[in-house]
Amino acid sequence: MESERETLQVWKERVEQELDRVVAFWVEHSHDQEHGGFFTCLGHDGKVFDDLKYVWLQARQVWMYCHLYRHFQRFHQSQLLDSAKAGGEFLLRCARVAPPGKKCAFVLTRDGRPSKVQRTIFSECFYTMAMNELWRVTGDVRYQNEAVGMMDEIVHWVREDPSGLGQPQLSGAPAAEPMAVPMMLLHLVQQLSEDDAELAGKYGELEDWCAHRILQHVQGGQVVLENVSVDGKELPGCLGRHQNPGHALEAGWFLLRYASRKEDPKLRAHIIDKFLLLPFHSGWDEEHGGLFYFKDADGLCPTQLEWDMKLWWPHCEAMVAFLMGYRDSGDPALLRLFDQVAEYTFRQFRDSERGEWFGYLNREGKVALTIKGGPFKGCFHVPRCLAMCEEMLSSLLSRVATDPDPSCSPSSVPARGGAK
Amino acid sequence: MESERETLQVWKERVEQELDRVVAFWVEHSHDQEHGGFFTCLGHDGKVFDDLKYVWLQARQVWMYCHLYRHFQRFHQSQLLDSAKAGGEFLLRCARVAPPGKKCAFVLTRDGRPSKVQRTIFSECFYTMAMNELWRVTGDVRYQNEAVGMMDEIVHWVREDPSGLGQPQLSGAPAAEPMAVPMMLLHLVQQLSEDDAELAGKYGELEDWCAHRILQHVQGGQVVLENVSVDGKELPGCLGRHQNPGHALEAGWFLLRYASRKEDPKLRAHIIDKFLLLPFHSGWDEEHGGLFYFKDADGLCPTQLEWDMKLWWPHCEAMVAFLMGYRDSGDPALLRLFDQVAEYTFRQFRDSERGEWFGYLNREGKVALTIKGGPFKGCFHVPRCLAMCEEMLSSLLSRVATDPDPSCSPSSVPARGGAK
Numbered sequence: 134m135e136s137e138r139e140t141l142q143v144w145k146e147r148v149e150q151e152l153d154r155v156v157a158f159w160v161e162h163s164h165d166q167e168h169g170g171f172f173t174c175l176g177h178d179g180k181v182f183d184d185l186k187y188v189w190l191q192a193r194q195v196w197m198y199c200h201l202y203r204h205f206q207r208f209h210q211s212q213l214l215d216s217a218k219a220g221g222e223f224l225l226r227c228a229r230v231a232p233p234g235k236k237c238a239f240v241l242t243r244d245g246r247p248s249k250v251q252r253t254i255f256s257e258c259f260y261t262m263a264m265n266e267l268w269r270v271t272g273d274v275r276y277q278n279e280a281v282g283m284m285d286e287i288v289h290w291v292r293e294d295p296s297g298l299g300q301p302q303l304s305g306a307p308a309a310e311p312m313a314v315p316m317m318l319l320h321l322v323q324q325l326s327e328d329d330a331e332l333a334g335k336y337g338e339l340e341d342w343c344a345h346r347i348l349q350h351v352q353g354g355q356v357v358l359e360n361v362s363v364d365g366k367e368l369p370g371c372l373g374r375h376q377n378p379g380h381a382l383e384a385g386w387f388l389l390r391y392a393s394r395k396e397d398p399k400l401r402a403h404i405i406d407k408f409l410l411l412p413f414h415s416g417w418d419e420e421h422g423g424l425f426y427f428k429d430a431d432g433l434c435p436t437q438l439e440w441d442m443k444l445w446w447p448h449c450e451a452m453v454a455f456l457m458g459y460r461d462s463g464d465p466a467l468l469r470l471f472d473q474v475a476e477y478t479f480r481q482f483r484d485s486e487r488g489e490w491f492g493y494l495n496r497e498g499k500v501a502l503t504i505k506g507g508p509f510k511g512c513f514h515v516p517r518c519l520a521m522c523e524e525m526l527s528s529l530l531s532r533v534a535t536d537p538d539p540s541c542s543p544s545s546v547p548a549r550g551g552a553k
Numbered sequence: 554m555e556s557e558r559e560t561l562q563v564w565k566e567r568v569e570q571e572l573d574r575v576v577a578f579w580v581e582h583s584h585d586q587e588h589g590g591f592f593t594c595l596g597h598d599g600k601v602f603d604d605l606k607y608v609w610l611q612a613r614q615v616w617m618y619c620h621l622y623r624h625f626q627r628f629h630q631s632q633l634l635d636s637a638k639a640g641g642e643f644l645l646r647c648a649r650v651a652p653p654g655k656k657c658a659f660v661l662t663r664d665g666r667p668s669k670v671q672r673t674i675f676s677e678c679f680y681t682m683a684m685n686e687l688w689r690v691t692g693d694v695r696y697q698n699e700a701v702g703m704m705d706e707i708v709h710w711v712r713e714d715p716s717g718l719g720q721p722q723l724s725g726a727p728a729a730e731p732m733a734v735p736m737m738l739l740h741l742v743q744q745l746s747e748d749d750a751e752l753a754g755k756y757g758e759l760e761d762w763c764a765h766r767i768l769q770h771v772q773g774g775q776v777v778l779e780n781v782s783v784d785g786k787e788l789p790g791c792l793g794r795h796q797n798p799g800h801a802l803e804a805g806w807f808l809l810r811y812a813s814r815k816e817d818p819k820l821r822a823h824i825i826d827k828f829l830l831l832p833f834h835s836g837w838d839e840e841h842g843g844l845f846y847f848k849d850a851d852g853l854c855p856t857q858l859e860w861d862m863k864l865w866w867p868h869c870e871a872m873v874a875f876l877m878g879y880r881d882s883g884d885p886a887l888l889r890l891f892d893q894v895a896e897y898t899f900r901q902f903r904d905s906e907r908g909e910w911f912g913y914l915n916r917e918g919k920v921a922l923t924i925k926g927g928p929f930k931g932c933f934h935v936p937r938c939l940a941m942c943e944e945m946l947s948s949l950l951s952r953v954a955t956d957p958d959p960s961c962s963p964s965s966v967p968a969r970g971g972a973k
Contacts, residue, residue: 174791174856182853183790230723238723246725303650303658305666370603371594433602436594436927438913439858493858495915507856 137465138533140472145526147479152519156201158488158505159194159512160212168244169219173511177503178487184243188228190511191241192259195220197512199266201520214270221267221276228260235286236297240508252300254287258317261287262324269327281332284321288339291318309360309368312350316384319343323390344391347384351407356415356430357381371436376428378416379447385409386454389461405458405467413451413470421497422477424448442501443494445510448478449518456525475522490515557885558953560892565946567899572939576621578908578925579614579932580632588664589639593931597923598907604663608648610931611661612679615640617932619686621940634690641687641696648680655706656717660928672720674707678737681707682744689747701752704741708759711738729780729788732770736804739763743810764811767804771827776835776850777801791856796848798836799867805829806874809881825878825887833871833890841917842897844868862921863914865930868898869938876945895942910935 162179163171165186173190174183198217201208227245228237237256238247261283268277290298291314322340326333349365352358359375360368367373385408392401416424423443427435434440455471458464481498482490484505492510493502504510582599583591585606593610594603618637621628647665648657657676658667684700687693710718711734742760746753769785772778779795780788787793805828812821836844843863847855854860875891878884901918902910904925912930913922924930 176853183856185790230721238725240725242725247723248725248727250721250723301650301670303667303670305658305660305662305668307668370605433596434923436603436922436924438862438922441921442858501861502856502858503854504856 137468138530140468141526141530141533144472144475145523145530148519148522148526151479151483152516152523153207154488155490155516155519156208156213159516160216163194163506163512164216164219165243169223170245171216171220171512173506174508175489175504175506177484177491177505179489179505182504185248185508186223186241186243186245187508187511188224188237188239188241188256189259189509190506190513191220191224191228192256192263193513194511195224195263196259196266197516199263199270201516203266203270204520204524217267218271221263224260224263225275225279228256234297235283236299250299252298254290254298254314255317257283257287258321261321265324280325284325287318287321292342307360307368307372308362309372310346310349310363312347312357312359312380312384315343315346316380316387319347319387319391323387340391344388347388350381350384351411352430354407355411357384357408357412358430371429374430374433375435376412376415376430377426377447378412378424378428379426379444379450381408381412381416382447382454383450385412386450386457389454389457393461401461405462405464409454409458409467409470413455413474416447418443418496423481423494423496423498424451424474425496441496443481443496443498445478445482445490445492446514448474448482449514452478452518453521456522460525460529557888558950560888561946561949561953564892564895565943565950568939568942568946571899571903572936572943573627574908575910575932575936575939576628576633579936580636583614583926583932584636584639585663589643590665591636591640591932593926594928595909595924595926597904597911597925599909599925602924605668605928606643606661606663606665607928607931608644608657608659608661608676609679609929610926610933611640611644611648612676612683613933614931615644615683616679616686617936617940619683619690621936623686623690624940624944637687638691641683644680644683645695645699648676654717655703656719670719672718674710674718674734675737677703677707678741681741685744700745704745707738707741712762727780727788727792728782729792730766730769730783732767732777732779732781732800732804735763735766736800736807739767739807739811743807760811764808767808770801770804771831772850774827775831777804777828777832778850791849794850794853795855796832796835796850797846797867798832798844798848799846799864799870801828801832801836802867802874803870805832806870806877809874809877813881821881825882825884829874829878829887829890833875833894836867838863838916843901843914843916843918844871844894845916861916863901863916863918865898865902865910865912866934868894868902869934872898872938873941876942880945880949 158179162175163173165172170186170191171194172181172184173187174181176182195217198213202213223245227241230236230238230247230250235257237260238249239251239256240248242248261280264276264280268280319340322336322343326336350357350361352367359377359380360372362368385404388404388408389401392404415428418425424447425440426442426444427437427440429435451474452471455467455474459467459471481494484491489505491500495501578599582595583593585592590606590611591614592601592604593607594601596602615637618633622633643665647661650656650658650667650670655677657680658669659671659676660668662668681700681703684696688697688700739760742756742763746756770777770781772787779797779800780792782788805824808824808828809821812824835848838845844867845860846862846864847857847860849855871894872891875887875894879887879891901914904911909925911920915921
């Protein structure tokens with residue numbers, strides 16, 4: 134008990150300090166004062182090495198700044214809000230390839246001309262997150278109208294007719310469901326439904342559908358597969374055997390929030406078992422520490438060149454998942470796993486010299502890419518993880534202060550706003 | 554002189570033995586007796602771990618078998634010819650997504666249904682190579698008609714109207730020319746023009762255009778860039794700074810063949826300087842040996858996760874390029890570089906136990922992926938390199954036998970058929 138409190142206290146301080154340093158890095162180096170939006174291709178020292186604007190990362194940074202502004206007294210700064218709004222306006226002006234069509238670009242030039250388009254839903258999903266969070270901090274209904282209108286289109290693409298995404302229909306294409314799709318939709322439902330009974334009602338059935346589809350990715354109770362058939366069957370070949378431990382752990386904390394809302398402790402125990410412990414034990418590198426990026430469910434060699442690298446984001450997701458699992462279940466074994474992952478993560482990824490984290494280590498833990506941001510790494514996973522952990526650690530510590538044994542009386546509904 | 558002869562003799566024996574072992578591996582493990590075509594997703598022991606058929610690799614293996622059948626007495630076997638024909642028929646039957654349209658799939662299911670389509674010309678280019686080579690060994694005009702018809706379409710897509718490839722026109726897309734496009738076309742012209750005066754005439758202007766466009770990728774005389782504008786200017790950002798040393802070396806030997814045909818020793822010297830020596834010196838890892846996969850022209854960190862890995866194919870291309878450079882120029886420094894690269898390659902990539910080569914090593918030279926074949930590695934770069942080197946080494950050794958000092962009287966037109 135005392136050691137749990139100490140662990141919580143130590144991490145609360147480390148995480149809080151680190152969040153300050155990380156936010157300072159992005160504020161110092163990433164703002165495009167001329168066009169709005171953000172530079173995300175930043176070298177180890179924060180220097181811009183490319184001025185392309187990846188829509189995922191533009192939208193995620195808008196969301197992140199708004200979240201910090203809304204949840205943390207010390208980040209309730211006009212500088213963050215103004216940059217988020219400038220980023221939001223940049224997206225409103227430039228993200229959509231052919232307005233009024235809703236398809237968004239994947240990459241824009243610095244001044245906002247579309248450079249590449251993906252035939253998936255993800256640019257649009259991050260756009261929706263950004264617009265909803267911007268509405269929450271500004272009250273400007275233009276943003277909420279964008280969010281809700283885009284969400285309707287995404288749901289239409291996923292559940293009714295994908296033809297607007299531009300993917301060709303091919304007779305040999307596997308009828309596979311990537312777990313990312315129901316995960317992303319569940320995350321959007323949680324975003325849009327927060328303190329919003331009307332949208333929570335509108336998306337209630339969708340939320341259950343998403344959770345059901347994600348849960349189908351557990352096969353034989355033994356493994357979370359990234360791709361299964363739409364009716365939850367295993368697929369042949371590498372695609373069917375593909376495992377992404379960080380992604381399963383992220384799905385785990387999305388589902389823990391779902392189980393909390395449903396007040397379903399049996400579901401929570403299932404999620405901890407299948408989406409936290411299974412991916413951790415199959416994904417952790419016993420030899421060098423850290424989570425492998427990809428694994429093959431039958432123990433074969435993955436075909437992705439980067440399979441054995443250690444990436445920052447799966448470790449961020451693992452930290453959030455284990456701390457949330459501990460908060461919701463009170464199981465001290467989950468706090469120990471949080472501590473193990475967080476120790477590795479802070480030791481290997483943090484750049485104590487120039488701020489922010491390195492993103493890409495080789496298997497042995499040596500920095501393989503010195504960049505702090507790039508086409509897929511921006512101001513998102515690291516500060517989101519730190520902010521969520523700080524909030525959870527604050528809430529847990531205040532629970533300890535009022536309850537002599539918090540680990541035996543976990544709240545099934547998570548405390549909110551602890552770090553406010 | 555004596556040491557050069559010794560070097561040639563030693564490598565002739567090593568290369569010849571290795572080619573036998575590599576061909577035996579593919580013959581033993583890759584033939585699909587049921588549908589025709591080849592399994593290329595093979596584990597370290599040759600076991601099939603996925604039965605998808607990548608069109609690049611299907612076509613390359615057809616080409617490779619025909620090339621071996623045509624050029625080497627010991628591979629003039631009905632087993633190779635029959636498998637090549639079965640692969641060719643599989644491609645004729647299944648490669649095109651919507652006949653009579655010429656666009657080919659990127660991946661097919663084992664039984665030939667299209668699974669993915671790329672919006673580029675490369676499946677079609679390898680298809681053309683396969684069909685032309687099949688015609689050369691069988692005399693069946695169906696194959697040659699396919700090759701010439703597909704070539705006309707590829708040239709139309711590249712030089713007149715790319716809309717048939719399905720790429721969206723985006724206002725922010727860089728007007729970049731990847732070096733792969735003129736390289737691939739030059740390679741096809743060389744393939745189709747061999748001993749064919751009519752097609753050599755038809756494609757003469759195209760051949761010059763390709764060489765000119767490839768040569769434009771040398772910037773400031775100091776670096777070969779993968780992407781430049783169509784008028785040969787540097788492009789901004791990571792795309793503009795991207796270097797692929799193995800690709801530049803491959804372009805080098807395509808251009809050396811062009812210079813030989815043009816009997817242009819000044820051009821040959823330029824190619825050796827810019828496409829052989831520059832990429833080698835900027836791409837070679839002085840610390841651990843081997844060629845980096847990617848580099849940034851300004852010495853920044855590339856954003857590709859695999860940038861510092863050592864891949865089999867750049868080393869194959871380097872072996873061919875340096876040996877061809879030596880053969881055509883007589884410069885013993887190029888033979889020493891061939892020897893350096895070939896020593897590293899045979900030591901690090903060869904699997905002396907189960908045959909074929911590993912494809913993917915980490916920076917330090919440790920095997921990172923144990924597969925022998927996968928979505929991008931098939932029966933092509935290794936046997937093509939070994940076959941070309943054996944032919945060149947034979948030709949050089951027979952020149953030594955008849956000429957007391959071959960290094961002072963290089964032939965500007967390469968000797969052919971030495972290994973026949």
